[in-house]
Amino acid sequence: MPKLTIEELEKLREEARKTTFIREQGQFRAKINVHMGTCGLAAGARHILNAFLQEIEKRGLTDVLLTTSGCAGLCSREPMATIEIAGQAPVKYIDLTEKKVEEIFEKHIQGGEIVTAYALGIGSEKTDLS
Amino acid sequence: MAVEKEKLYRVHLMVCAGTGCVSNHAFEIKEALEKEIKRRGLEKEVKVVTTGCNGFCERGPLMVVQPGNIFYQMLTVKDIPYLVEEHLLKGRPVKKLMYQPPEEKTPVPVLSEINFFKKQVLVALRNRGLIDPEKIEDYIARDGYKALVKALTQMTPEEIIHEVTISGLRGRGGAGFPTGLKWQLVRNAISPDNEKYLVCNGDEGDPGAFMDRSILEADPHSVIEGMLIGAKAIGATQGFIYVRNEYPLAVKRILIALDQARYYGLLGHDILGTGFDFDIRVVRGAGAFVCGEETALLASIEGRLGEPRPRPPYPAEKGLWGKPTCINNVETWANIPVIIDRGGKWFASIGTATSKGTKVFSIVGKINNTGLVEVPMGITLREIIYDIGGGIPGGKKFKAVQTGGPSGGCIPAELINLPIDYESLTAAGSMMGSGGMVVMDEDTCMVDVARYFLSFTQDESCGKCTPCREGTKAMLDILTRITEGKGTEEDLGLLEELADTIKEASLCGLGKTAPNPVLTTLRYFRDEYIAHIQDKKCPAHVCRSLNVYKIDPQICFEKGHGCDVCRRNCATDAIIGSKGEAHKIDQTKCIKCGVCFDVCHFGAVKVE
Amino acid sequence: MIEAKVSDILNRYARDESSLIAVLQDLQEEYSYLPREALEQISKEMNVPLSRILSLATFFKAFSLKPKGKHPINVCLGTACHVRGAQLILEKFERELGIKTGETTQDLLFSLEAVRCLGCCGLAPVVMVGEEVHGKVTQTKVPAIIKKYKK
Secondary structure: OOOOOHHHHHHHHHHHHHHHHHHOOOOOOEEEEEEOOHHHHHOOHHHHHHHHHHHHHHHOOOOEEEEEEOOOOOHHHOOOEEEEEOOOOOEEEOOOOHHHHHHHHHHHHHOOOOOOOOEEEEOOOOOOOO | OOOOOOOOOOEEEEEEOOHHHHHOOHHHHHHHHHHHHHHOOOOOOEEEEEEOOOOOHHHOOOEEEEOOOEEEOOOOHHHHHHHHHHHHHOOOOOHHHEEOOOOOOOOEOEHHHOHHHHOOOOOOOOOOOOOOOOOHHHHHHOOOOHHHHHHHHHOOHHHHHHHHHHHOOEOOOOOOOEHHHHHHHHHHOOOOOOOOEEEEEEOOOOOOOOHHHHHHHHOHHHHHHHHHHHHHHHOOOEEEEEEOOOOHHHHHHHHHHHHHHHHOOOOEEEEOOOOEEEEEEEEEOOOOHHHHOHHHHHHHHOOOOOOOOOOOOOOOOOOHHHOOEEEEEHHHHHHHHHHHHHOHHHHHOOEOOOOEOEEEEEEEEOOOOOEEEEEEOOOEHHHHHHHHOOOOHHHOOEEEEEEOHHHOEEEEHHHOOOEOOHHHHHHOOOOOOOOEEEEEEOOOOHHHHHHHHHHHHHHHOOOOOHHHHHHHHHHHHHHHHHHOOOOOOHHHHHHHHHHHHHHHHOOOHHHHHOOHHHHHHHHHOHHHHHHHHHOOOOOOOOOHHHOOEEEOHHHHHHOOOOOOHHHHHOOOOOEEOOOOOOOEEOOOOOOOOOHHHHHOOOOOEEEO | OHHHHHHHHHOOOOOOHHHHHHHHHHHHHHHOOOOHHHHHHHHHHHOOOHHHHHHHHHHOOOOOOOOOOOEEEEEEOOHHHHHOOHHHHHHHHHHHHOOOOOOEOOOOOEEEEEEOOOOOHHHOOOEEEOOEEEOOOOHHHHHHHHHHHHO
16 A cells, blocks of 8 residues: 555554554553463463464454463463453463453453453462563 | 565564674574574564664663563573573563673663663654664554654644744754754745755764664664655755765665655655655765765765865755755754654753753763663763763773764863753863763873874865864874873963864864864863873873883782783784793883783783 | 676766766775776766866775775774774784785785774774674784684
């Protein structure tokens, strides 16, 4: 689409932001932290991570940040992820599967409703990256 | 250049590919990262992005991991597999590759928490480390060309000039002329055929300054957008970017950026469908310092000898091919889009009463954290040298800082609390210049520094006017004499007299400011001149004719056991002795290169 | 051979005087100096007196009328490099190569130049060999740098 109009420039900007927003230091509406310790990885944390990534990409979101951290300490319940909606207490989800990720994303991140069936509890120790 | 839909990655590795890091093998790091990412099957999750200069050149090669803003430094290829496994696979940032301030026990993981970055305010360098300079989409994502849209659709030329005027922006190339006023003059100037030109001066010649290079390499579109806005304000249809030929990467990046802007119709005819036309041509300099002077630069664009001519008429009236021409430097242009986007008032809220906004400085020389920084005007020298720069290496004493390149002067340690703005630097006998700050410690000889700058201007004088051509030669001869221990006290008076004449009578800025380094060193470091003249000594042991190298036989024998390393490294076989015995220097053969001093592990070599 | 190359360079630009410096830069890049016969051809084809071309060729530092070595060595003498001992580095190169600054070795392998600021002040003192930048150079590192390009 060479030779942009002003509207096309704004559209291009929006598109470009969908992949570069992760470099920004600002506030995010939600943060997802997937725990990637040795046991997490063995339990399939990479698949969980990619499932979250796909959800964000599919929806073209630029206000949801996906990060990783080391072992969360509860090795028997991996894969785990912590989800933090800005201004609310973080929620830890355990025994994740790709299917659960889809549901959690839709209900919790998009809808603001905690999926208590998969949640370990509310509140979390701070990690390095979050 | 078709636009492909970009994939979303969870991590971007922002690898610095500024000139400093590249010469520290940044591209080898990039290759190693890509290889390891692939080996680990992370290629769909992690992307390597090359950015322009990050600024912390001392610690290169550098990489910042986003999200998280985790800063890695001094990377080597063999660190990469571990880094990828730990940080990218297992989510554990690697502490040993992070920056650890010398005075602290733990590393600082996050870039914005590191002292070097903490006090910086980024305006001209707003996209530093956050975009790939060869991708216009990255620039657009960070509000690029938003100010252009505003200027083209919502503002009249007068309103644009008004905004720049109230911002208080002054030329960042040296003289500090108010940019808004310059634009108004060019707008008002009458051109018989309505042709007006715009020039970006990227002939950054001041030794010790590399901010323009960095901006052109890291964020070329910020300059292009600034010029487009300027073109609308003054009514120009053609622009030129004059870049030093010594900056091949800057030339390459700006050419790519121009092509991309043209592709999207951000340059050329009917820009963004608004009916506005403008284009830019790149002109490479050919290695003449004087071409940084505006009339010489214009002559060189026209294909003539880069010699200055008397002003008036100023280029604003009669510039390129006799047409009104607006010349601003790279950093000035890069500030324009932000001023239009956020408003002149916002810009004016940063800085001091007469110096608004921020300024980019390169801090180099005898300083721990060499690199490029952007700080608010009015910041003190102390904050730059100690808080940001991390002080002087090796516990040496800070002696002076040289600002303004060959046109500037040396500011002594006593003035460490000096606020940095146009006026206070001028009052101290120096000038803002383009923003080079060369830090000097107790081992720097101020007479040698003065001689160095005079040899520079003498060498670069175009030879057109006598005061500059002959005057700087005469001053250089005297200074050389003094550094060789052959000076007399009358020489100091003569230097001052010559300096006055050269300042008064030279044709252009090069000559008019050439004596400044001598005058400031005479003002603040007269005792060093006296030491050279009366005692025939160079207190800093820099002026070689006055140095004598000797080996302390006791230290050499007792501590070093006559290790022989000095003799093996001596260029002229001036060192006598063999392994196991104390060595000695034959003064008739010694050329005083100082290698023996550098290589001796035991401090046995002394210089007097 | 040269004639075709020069025509090729001339065709990249409009044949007016404002292109003259760019033409000379391309020529310099191609041959690492400005061959006399090429300058004569440019003079004829662009209809510019040879004296004017020579005045440009001798004014600007980027141009050389003599052939350069295969590996041009540029020792930076910018301020930052100067205070970190660049002059001594330059002299070390002179001694190691057996030539003075501005000269070329007999085997046409190296030529040695002093330049004013390469803009890598963070790595001072800096030496550029061809396009490659070497930072934090010391006198003792000089022989190894030369050796690297001798192969």
